[in-house]
Amino acid sequence: MTHQWLANYINAQEGGFRYADNVTRSASDTFGDREGNCLSLVLLTAAIAQQLGVRVEYQEIDIPPVWDQQGGLYLVNGHINLKLLPQEKGHILNVSAGAIQIDFLPERAMQGYDKHRVSRSMVTSMFYNNLAAEALVKREYDKAYGLLKLSLQQDNQFLPAINTLAVLYRYKGLPDEAEALYKLALAINPEDMNALYNYAIILGEQDRLDEWAGVHKVMELARIRNPYYYYGMAQQAYFDREYQLALRWYRRAIEKADYRHEFYFGLSRTYWATGDERRAEVNMRKALSLTNDSNSKRRYQSKLHAMKSH
Template identity: 35%
Template structure:
């Protein structure tokens, strides 16, 4: 659930799904390993979903209670989660199932892990879907964390209509942070889901400069999902922070040349080139954003803000417009367009974009802010 960015945006997909390769079979292997880090023990996959006998029993007592037997299994699981979330502390920590159950706390990935642990006890099938929703930013150890999340889809046991010979399926979607402005993203495979857990833990160690532990966790993530682009992106950030810029650059080249790409990886690489005063190369790579397939409008919005901060106003405008096209309900992207238009000297278009931001404002405070900005723009146009 934590998405980590350096001054080079290092994006982890704790709750965000990875960008898939267009053709994994034809992709060459990446030499990502290094002997500069020491191997450190990391949690096993089994430990991620471990539940103590006491925590198992809490669920099983509810699930097998006589008064609940008329409720379908997947609904029983969903009902238990709903009860469990009463008083739950939505901390940013990524916990395994047992710790989330014991502490009654954790991020959305922790809740998805806990749901999986319960589903295993009840022999229920679950799947994961990424949800692109407004991220939450926090800064720690030089990294900016961006939180997004997944939904868990819990399937009921299939039923057969014997007379007609048809099978019927039903499922319940558990969304731990429901939002009317979220966009359903890609399905997340189980291996990618596991890699998210390791990525999140690695990001914490990376922020604390525990590079050996971060490397070991990322190695575990790659073992589960070798072509997870965001894991590789975070590994590049690790190499950059630990001083091996050449290795970081080789990973960025691999991502950009052998996958569908990553907004965060390309942004990181452009920043790396700028830091080395390789401005011509940076401009060439910055022109490749249009080649990337990424269905998360918030990544493009973040990139647009970055371009605006670098005074690349035309690029910022294009990226804000891309965000609006993907998610036309986002007032933030229209506000961004208004700012970019103003910097480019087009006050009329800035005013139109600001009007749209006012219409879409999600809270009274946002509407008040945008209305004040609009009033300023109108005054600015007057002779």
């Protein structure tokens, strides 16, 4: 069956394609680079499936949000996979071969999370919004705007793109337009935490404290779920040389997001400052194992070498 062949060909576990969560690529770029994030790999699989006449179903997975920080922006990464469906020949459907789920994060045990089907247009919106967010981090504002227009043309109620556009308006000094978009997002989903978080920023900047307080009641719970809240507190404590306090905050950040290499790096250097060289080395090795960034790898390897030479 063709869908079985494609599943074997695309299988990231066999070394054909490598999962890399840092950049969103087009299907052709993913094919050429042999790597991509989950959305890039899904798009590549779907593109090949289309050429082979294999039908697909896209699925969004309700995993806990994966937080990242780039260029002063907090980014929340979701997860998507797809199913390859057995072929229909004429009026005959082969029922001996079932649908095959393709997922590039097997360690996230799909049995544990709800999933729901999404349309191709929504996946296309996700793609353009991802590219827009990456452009926004690089301060390529015109490029980000064009990509967001493409995203919202696919689905004009796609909340992540509405939020990204509002952030872009705020960066460009257009607070009224940004506020209108946050209100639109909250009209679609009154509990959208991204819209609430960003709306609270605008209200605070304008000293609209009564409105800010109302939003902040909801926002406080969301803030304490953000691992970078604890990371920021840890960083401040470290630079204030309050090392025991910094250790507690770094550990809290890791409890929320044990996949972030910079949290372990912070923990390592704090242990080093307290004289606990063994734990410092253990956590530096953990930071090194978690990063795919070449600059961070060199930095952590250099730190490890210095620790061993000490």
